[in-house]
Amino acid sequence: MSQLLRRIAISILFLLVLNPDSLAADQSQEKEPVIDVIGKVVDHDYLELVGGVKVYLPRIFMADGEWYFFANTQSAVDSGEFEKTEAGLVRTDGERISLDMSITSHLMYVWFGMLLTLFLALWAARKYRSGVGSKTEPKGISQNLFEVFFVFIRDDIAKEYIPGDKHKKFVNYLFSVFMMIAFMNIFGLLPWGVAATADLTVTATLAAITFFITQWNGSKDHWQHVFMFPGVHPAMRLILTPVEILGLFTKPFALAIRLFANMLSGKIMIVCVLGLIFIFTDIFGPAVGLTSSILWVGLTALLYILKAFIALLQAYIFTLLSAVFIGMAVEEHHHEHESKVATTTDVHV
Amino acid sequence: MGFLGAGIGVGIIAIGAGIGIGLIGKGAVESIARQPEASGDIRGAMILTAAFIEGVALFGAIVCALLALNITT
Numbered sequence: 001m002s003q004l005l006r007r008i009a010i011s012i013l014f015l016l017v018l019n020p021d022s023l024a025a026d027q028s029q030e031k032e033p034v035i036d037v038i039g040k041v042v043d044h045d046y047l048e049l050v051g052g053v054k055v056y057l058p059r060i061f062m063a064d065g066e067w068y069f070f071a072n073t074q075s076a077v078d079s080g081e082f083e084k085t086e087a088g089l090v091r092t093d094g095e096r097i098s099l100d101m102s103i104t105s106h107l108m109y110v111w112f113g114m115l116l117t118l119f120l121a122l123w124a125a126r127k128y129r130s131g132v133g134s135k136t137e138p139k140g141i142s143q144n145l146f147e148v149f150f151v152f153i154r155d156d157i158a159k160e161y162i163p164g165d166k167h168k169k170f171v172n173y174l175f176s177v178f179m180m181i182a183f184m185n186i187f188g189l190l191p192w193g194v195a196a197t198a199d200l201t202v203t204a205t206l207a208a209i210t211f212f213i214t215q216w217n218g219s220k221d222h223w224q225h226v227f228m229f230p231g232v233h234p235a236m237r238l239i240l241t242p243v244e245i246l247g248l249f250t251k252p253f254a255l256a257i258r259l260f261a262n263m264l265s266g267k268i269m270i271v272c273v274l275g276l277i278f279i280f281t282d283i284f285g286p287a288v289g290l291t292s293s294i295l296w297v298g299l300t301a302l303l304y305i306l307k308a309f310i311a312l313l314q315a316y317i318f319t320l321l322s323a324v325f326i327g328m329a330v331e332e333h334h335h336e337h338e339s340k341v342a343t344t345t346d347v348h349v
Numbered sequence: 350m351g352f353l354g355a356g357i358g359v360g361i362i363a364i365g366a367g368i369g370i371g372l373i374g375k376g377a378v379e380s381i382a383r384q385p386e387a388s389g390d391i392r393g394a395m396i397l398t399a400a401f402i403e404g405v406a407l408f409g410a411i412v413c414a415l416l417a418l419n420i421t422t
Contacts, residue, residue: 038418156393254404261407268414317400324397 034282035275041267044105045073048192062099109196113183162327178319185311198263207256210322218329262314266307355417366406
């Protein structure tokens with residue numbers, strides 16, 4: 001084994017020496033980058049299917065109070081109304097596009113995630129209504145798996161962090177958001193798939209939903225803590241109130257950034273490590289690129305396992321933090337109770 | 350200049366996040382050793398806290414990536 005490794009190392013060294021233009025490779029300054037990392041992770045106007053088949057998606061614009069519908073980007077350019085630039089499509093007459101409702105690959109994957117979650121929920125609901133699982137034991141692998149996830153969300157997340165009976169209201173949301181994020185993350189593991197959560201728009205939308213649910217269900221005490229922090233000097237409230245108001249918004253903001261950055265960094269890492277093959281080929285020649293690919297493909301396989309773990313972990317963390325924030329908002333404190341206890345002890349003393 | 354800033358920034362982020370998560374791991378392992386029956390709760394709290402640190406660290410990493418990629422929007 002060690003001899004094999006030594007031989008591989010020696011052959012790489014040999015090939016390095018053999019390749020005289022390895023030193024001359026970076027002479028030209030304005031060279032095209034070998035791999036387009038960012039191009040791999042941004043949103044596209046097409047959906048890639050198995051085998052690299054591209055399905056171009058509709059473009060929908062609103063400019064100057066008028067709606068434009070096109071079957072794909074090419075037909076939008078052909079119509080003469082729009083033209084392609086570096087920053088995307090723009091109007092030929094210089095008019096600003098006020099609303100871009102184009103269907104993109106990330107949006108398609110969000111829809112796939114939603115549909116799968118919806119089907120899962122409807123399927124499970126029908127099963128439980130027919131008596132399987134509710135009156136008898138759950139049957140089959142899929143229903144047992146569903147129950148594992150559902151009970152986990154309900155008991156370990158919702159019941160634990162949302163106090164009292166109130167958790168029942170939020171189990172639905174927490175379970176659907178967990179499943180949806182998990183599905184979207186796992187789509188990113190497919191070779192032609194895209195992780196829709198590696199887009200800030202998607203995660204920000206999800207975080208905004210959590211934000212609105214949190215504030216909508218905020219108890220009296222929650223708002224009192226924001227605007228009139230109890231038990232402190234009135235002058236202190238001048239500082240505390242802005243901080244608390246800021247805190248309302250930073251929580252969902254951090255939620256969105258965390259999911260986005262985790263999924264994006266995983267994606268960039270995979271593209272970069274696999275891209276090393278092409279970079280090595282470009283610098284040292286095809287032989288070194290091919291030999292080193294053993295290492296990079298192995299590393300990518302390991303990264304993939306890590307990414308599969310992170311896909312579920314991030315869905316869990318998003319759900320957990322949503323539950324924590326909701327729990328903090330719906331919780332009812334009992335300040336007047338504390339003060340009453342204090343006075344009675346005073347009397348006794 | 351952007352490259353330099355991004356490189357130094359990522360290094361500082363790695364130091365900060367490493368110290369933070371290391372301290373969490375230290376605390377968690379110590380408390381599990383002291384009270385093995387509470388390991389489930391401790392693990393949950395550990396993941397939660399690590400997620401907060403990770404969020405801040407990744408936030409910095411994104412800023413550095415934007416610097417390095419020279420995205421000016």
